[in-house]
Structures are given as C-alpha cells and as structure tokens.
Amino acid sequence: MSLLKTEDVTSGYGGMEILHDVSIEVREGEIVTIIGPNGAGKSTLMKTIFGLLKATAGRITFAEEDITCLPPDRIVRRGMAYVPQVENVFTSLTVHENLEMGAFIVTTDCTCRMEEVYDLFPILRARRKQRVGKMSGGECQMVAMGRALMLNPRLLMLDEPSAALAPNLTATIFDRITAINESGVALLIVEQNAKESLRLSDRGYVLAGGRNRLEDTGRNLLANEEVGQLYLGG
C-alpha cells in the first residue's frame, strides 16, 4: 500500500523554483533512497514533504490523505517523522530531554518507547544525562534519529544520515537503519553515500536539476552504468 506519494510537486525558496514536477512514492515498510548531485533538490523535496516549504503546485498524500498544505507540527501527528541534515538535535538539552521532546505530542507514558529507542542505540542509554552539544557527530545522529523514533512513526525521513561521519560510524548508522526498518517503519533517505544506501533500499530515485531522472530498484540502480558514472563516483 502506498504510504507517501508526491504527485508533480513543484516548490522552491522565495520565488526561486528548485523542484519541477517531482513524483515519488514510498510504500508501507519500504526503504527508498533518493540520490542525485549536489543541488538536485533532494533536501528541498524533503522540506516540501514535511511542510517546511510550500509546494506551489502538485499534491502530497500520506496514507491516502492530502497533506500538501499542512504545517510540520500537524504532519508529525499523522505518523511521519523527519531528521534534518544539520542542526537536528537540541544541543543545550540532554540526550534524555531530546528524546522526551521527540514525544512532546504523546500524552501517554513514553518510558516504554524510550527503552526501545535506548535498546536500538545502547550508547545513548549510557549517556542519557549528557548534554548533546558535547557529543560526537555519530552520537548526535543517533540522538536525532532516536528523537524522531519516539513518535513511533510509520515513515521516517532521513536527510543525509551519514554526512560527515567516519566510515565505521556510517556502517553503524546503516545497520541501525536496517533494524528500524525491520521493526516495520518505512524510510525515505536522501544520501550522498549513495552506494551504501542503495544496497539496503527496496527502491531508489535519481533526481537531477530538480526533476525526476530515473526510478528503479536499489539493486538495478547500483548496477546501472550511467548512474554509477554520474552519481556514484564511478
């Protein structure tokens, strides 16, 4: 079943159009990766889906319902969570407080959910009282993902989860992404580290110049010679 769908979405910043008629789809339980060169509009697409930028044309649906014009705090309530590429943690708060804020809209007790998140990222349990501002890039990324998972979302959107991480940490993050997916959460990932991400993706999209270029399974995109040369570094 289709979970998230954009249909011919056009958007941009202050009159400057960056996305032109982009259509993508994420089905229930899938991992979908969007790759493309710098400036292809990958992050813009994420921000538009999440209501941070206004779509000037087209339609965005989540679980068959129109969310095109909804603000982010309403979209969150429908079961979609988003981890921005930068500034994705509350640096002056502790790990524990970051997770609590992730569950801000949950009125019931969230201790149970928090334990699940700590099970997913055991290192965070040990550092729960530490301020996030003093933690490493990899740990911050885990806090950011943990915060988003507190809502028990049906779809998690990750913008460049492995950007600026050491290779061994990248492996950990991708390993966790698989674990999150196995717990039934669909993922939409924008990645620079495209090979790694496509390897575990069900499907992928290539975006260039703000337009859809290609759509295929992760495996086929990896094998595609043109994609390899242009976007995966040969």
Next chain:
Amino acid sequence: MDILARIPQLLVYGVISGSILTLGGIGVSLTYSILGFSNFAYGDMMALGAYIALGVFTLFASWGIADHPFGALSFGFGFVLACIVAIGLTAVAVVLIDRVLFKRLRRSSPVILMMSSIGVALALRNIIQFFWGPQPHYYIEKIQIAVVVPGLGIRIKPDQVFIILVAVLLVVLLHTFLKYTKMGKAMRAMADNSALARVTGINTNRVILWTWVIGGMLAATAGILAGIENKFVTPELGWQMLLSIFAAVVLGGIGNPYGAIVGGMAIGISEEVSTAFISTGYKPAVAFIIMILMLLVRPTGLLGKRR
C-alpha cells in the same frame, strides 16, 4: 579608608537592586530567546504591573480589606494579595498585547518587532499616565527603620530582605519549571532551535503563550518590588530601569535566563559600588559602560553560547 568602609553597605544595596534587575533580565532574556527580539516594552510592562497592584490595592482598601503589616514589614496581607492579583492581571494584559500586535508580526524581522515594542512601551506609559497622572504615587507610606546586622556593620530594612527573598524564590521556581516540567523543557528546546521544535511537533504557539505569561508575571513582580524599594511609583519606573536590565542581559548572555541572574547581580552591585567613587547621577553610565565593554570583548556574554 572611609570609602572602603562604605563598600559592604553598598554591596547590600547592590544585591537589592540586583534582585530586581535579575527578575527583569530573566523576562527580557526569555522573550528574546523564544521570540527573537529585544522587548523594549519590558520596562513599561513592569510599570504596568506596579500600577495595577496600586489600583487593586486601592480597590481593596475601598472594600474595607484592611492591611495590617506583617511583623517587621511595612505592608501586610492586603497588599500581598493585591500584588498577586496584579501579577495575574499583568500576565493577561501582556498576552493580550501579544494577540493584538506581536502575533501578527511573528514572521517579521527582529528590527520590526523591536520597533513595535518601542511603540508598545510609549503606549503603555501614556495609558498609565492617563489613569494615574504623571505625579509619583506613594506605594507604602509607613517609614521603616533599617536594622543593623551585628558584626558586619551593615544596615538593611525588613522590606529589602523581603525583596531579596522574593527574587530568590522566583529564580528557584523558574529553574524548577525550566528543568523539570515538559513545558519548561519545550521552552528550552524552542530557544535552542525553533525550526527543529516545529519539526518535532512541539506546539510552538503554546510555548509562546507560556513565555508571555511568565514574562508578564516576572515584569509585574519586578515592578512591584521596585515600588516597594522606592516607596513610590512613577510612570517612568520601568523605562528608567530598562537600560540597566539590558546591560544585565547582555553581560550575562542574551537568551540565557541563568546569565540574567549573573548579569543582574553584577550590574546592580557595580552601579551601587560606583557611588563610593563617583556621583550617584552616573549610575546609568556605569551600566552603559559595562554593556559596551562586554559587547566589544565578548558579545555573547558571560554565559552565552558561542555561535
């Protein structure tokens, strides 16, 4: 030697005025961190609180609610009750100002918001003048004798002890609120990163409402305490203190309520101690000089985060 002997006493005065500056500073800092602008109306919100308290107290007196002084204090239950009612009313008034004005400007640049806050400042001061006139009003008519603290050679009035205790109590309450309640944490989260707060689903409108309520309550308390310390109120009460409050906030690090405590005390004490060396008339200049030096040396303030 004569000058040095006066310093302990001046330190006491510094702590008293520092207590009032601290409360004002925390309010300014909170508004800045959540709403992103320097609220020039804050001084006049303080004055508004002080005058509402005066109005409620007069009303109580006309209803025959007697005000028997508590122990050594120069005021009693009737006055404290009037103040509590006034603190609530001021919070309501401040929220109304937000609904009518600032809410419509939420997406405007900080300069626009700051300029409109100057407008609010002028409007409030003139509304106060319209109802109560420009002349000073006595807050407390009873004359209070200072108590000598044995051994230290300093004198302090019971009312002044009350001022310090109220400030300490409010700082502790605010700390507890920010540190342990969900809304307090959400306020810190929004001050830290408001874009992420929205993405996380934090109800930013409710956070803003709470910010104004707390800011209004702190303003009213600071205004009332200033009235108790001076014994009278004038419409310029808050405006006159605003410079020192901004100096305190800049010194401590704007946007950090804990910085406002450090800054408020430091400015209060420096202003008072300076009177041992230079004329009392230069007090505001002392605050100004400290503010300018801080902006030159470390614009983020003592406890401010580096960006």
